[in-house]
Amino acid sequence: MKRSSIVLRCLVLVYVMALLGLPLFFVFQQAFSHGWAALWAALHDHAMGLAIVLTMKVALLAVPLNVVFGIGVSLWIVRRPSWLSHVVDVIIDVPLAISPIIVGLILELAYAQSGWFGSTFARLGWKVMFSLPGIVLASIFVSLPLVSRQVIPLLREVGDHQEQTAATLGAKPTRIFFTITLRSIAWTAAYGVTLTLARVIGEYGAVLIVSGNIALVTQTLTLNIGANFENFNAYQGFVGALLLAMVSVMVLVFIGVARHRMERKRHDSFA
Amino acid sequence: MTVSLNGVTKTFGHRLVLDNITESFADGQLTALLGPSGSGKSTLLKIVAGLTPLDSGQVVIGDRDVTHAPARDRHIGFCFQDYAPFRHLSVFDNVAYGLKVQRVPRDERRRQVEELLGLVRLEDFANQYPHHLSGGQRQRMALARALAVKPDVLLLDEPFAALDAQVRSELRSWVRSLQRDLGITTILVTHDQSEAMEIADRLVILNDGKIEQAGKPSFVYDHPATDFVAGFLGPLTYLDGIAYRPHELEVGAFGEAGENVRVTDVTRLGFEVRVTLENARGETTWVQLTHDEARALNPVVNQTLVVRARAEHSVLTRTSQH
Secondary structure, eight states, rough: OHHHHHHHHHHHHHHHHHIIIIIHHHHHHHHHHHHHHHHHHHHHHHHHHHHHHHHHHHHHHHHHHHHHHHHHHHHHHSSSSHHHHHHHHHHHTHHHHHHHHHHHHHHHHHHHHTSSTTTHHHHHHHOOOOSSHHHHHHHHHTTHHHHHHHHHHHHHHOOSSSHHHHHHHOOOOOHHHHIHHHHHHHHHHHHHHHHHHHHHHHHHHHHHHHHHOTTTOOOOHHHHHHHHHTTTTTHHHHHHHHHHHHHHHHHHHHHHHHHHHHHHHHHHHHH | OEEEEEHHHHHHHHEEEEEEEEEEOTTTTTEEEEEOOTTSSHHHHHHHHHTOOEEEEEEEETTOOTTTTGGGOOOOEEOOOOOOTTTTTTTHHHHHHHHHHOOOOOOHHHHHHHHHHTTTTTTGGGGGGGGOOOOOHHHHHHHHHHTOOOOOOEEEEEEETTTTTHHHHHHHHHHHHHHHOOOOOOOEEEHHHHHHHHHHHEEEEEEEEEEEEEEEEHHHHHHOSHHHHHHHSSOOEEEEEEOOOOGGGGEEETTSEEEEEEEEEEEEEEEEEEEEEEHHHHEEEEEEEEEEHHHHOOTTTEEEEEEEEEEOOOOOOOOOOO
C-alpha cells in the first residue's frame, strides 16, 4: 500500500473518531457512570417515559404520512410531469435549505390561534399548536424530501416500460403499482423511510417552537433530554441520549442493509 | 385479427409526429413498420397498443373500435426494445404475470407457463431471474410473456436492435417461423431495411410521420414509389441521371457496347466487389460485381471499361444525381 494512502486512511479515521466515535463513547460512558441500578431507575423516569411515548406517536404518524406523500409526489413528478410538478420538485427541497427553527416559526405563524389557518381551526375546535398535530406537522415538514429525493432518480432510471408492459398484460393501475412499481423501488424507499425516521425522532428546533415544550404533555424525547441538561440533571439527559443513540445505531444498521440491497439490485440490472 | 388505422394523427407539442395515417394490417400477416429514427413508427405502434394517446383518428382491432380503450382491454402483446423484464420476478413469474391477472387457476397457469417456456426454449431457466439471462433469452422471455395472454395482435418494437449480429439473425428467423406457426397478426417496428425485407410479409414505410409506400417487400424494393423509399430500401447508383440498384449495372471490356468509363477505385467487400467509375464528363458511378464477375474482368485502377444497364432491370425513379 502506498504511504499517502495510509496517511489518508488514518486522517479519515481520526476525523470520524473525533466527530462521531468519541462523543458517542462519552454518551455511553456517562449513562453507565452511576452503575446499573441508577441506570435502571433513570430508565423508569416518568417524564422521560411520557416523552418516549410522545416521540413514538409522532413517528408512527409522521413517517407513514411522509412515505405515502414521498412516493406519491415522486410518481407525479416523474410519470406525469407538468409545470406544476416542476415547481413542486423545486419547492420540496426547501425544508433542507432552511433552518428547523424557521420552520417552527413559519408553522406557528400559520397555525397559532391568531395565525392564518389557526383561527379557522380554532373555530372548529382543533388545536394545532402546542399539541400533537403541530409536532407531527413540524416533523413532516423537516423530513419532507427525504423519501422523494431517493425515489425520484430511481423511478427515472427504471423507466416506465415495465409498467406499460404490465398494462398490456391486462393489469389495472393499482395492481401495476403494487406488483411492479412498488417492488422496484422498495429498498430505496425503505432507505428513505429510515432517514425520515431518524430525522423525525431526532428533530429538536422546529418541534421546540411548535410544541411549547410543556413537560409531561408536549415534550418529545429530544426536548426531554434538552430540558434535563438545562435543569442540571445531566445524568438523566445522558440516559435519554443513550436511548436515542441506540435507536440511531439500529437505524444505521438498517440503512447499511438497505443500501447494500439497493446497490446489489442496481448492479444486477446492469449485469 | 386485422388492425385498421383510420386517419391517425399525433402531435408532440408543436411537432406533427403522425400525419393522418390510414392503413390496414391483414390478419395473420407480419408487417414491418420501417422508417428512419424520428419517422413516427414507434409512436404509431404505441398508439395501436394504447400506450400513447392519439390526437384524432381511429384504431380498430378485428371488429372492435379500441380508439378509447386502455391498453389492458386491447388484447395485444407488446415487446419493448429493452424487453422490459420484471426484474424482481423469476422467468416463470414473468411469463405467468398476465395469466395471474386473468385469474387463471394455479395448476392451469403452471401448465401454460411451462408450455410457453418450452416454446421459447427457456424450460431450464424457469427459476432464474432476468439478470441471469442473455439478451436473446430475455427477448424470448418477453415474447413468451406477451404470448401468454393469447393476444389478438403482437406488437414488437425494434425486437432485435439490442442483440449482436449472430443472435440477431438466429432470432429473426426463429421469430418468423413462430409467428407463422401461431398465425398471429404481428406488427414489427424496425429501422433496419434488410431485417424488414427478410422477415416481413408486407412493408409499411414511414418517413416524417407519413406513409411513403406499403406493399410486398420485393415489389416495394423493385418499384419504389418515391425517392425516399428507393434510397432507404437499398443503395442506389446513378448512370446518366437514372437511379439503379448497384447490381443492375454491368461493366464490360473496352470496345463493347456501353459508355466508356475509367476505373477510379476497386474495393472488395467480402463476397462482392465494388468498382467506382468515372465517365468523360467527370460524373462518377459505381457498380457491384460478384466475385466471379470481378475475376473474369479483373478491373484495375485507371483501366478503361464500359458500363451499361443490364437487360432486365427495374426502372427506378428518374432523379438527377445532384
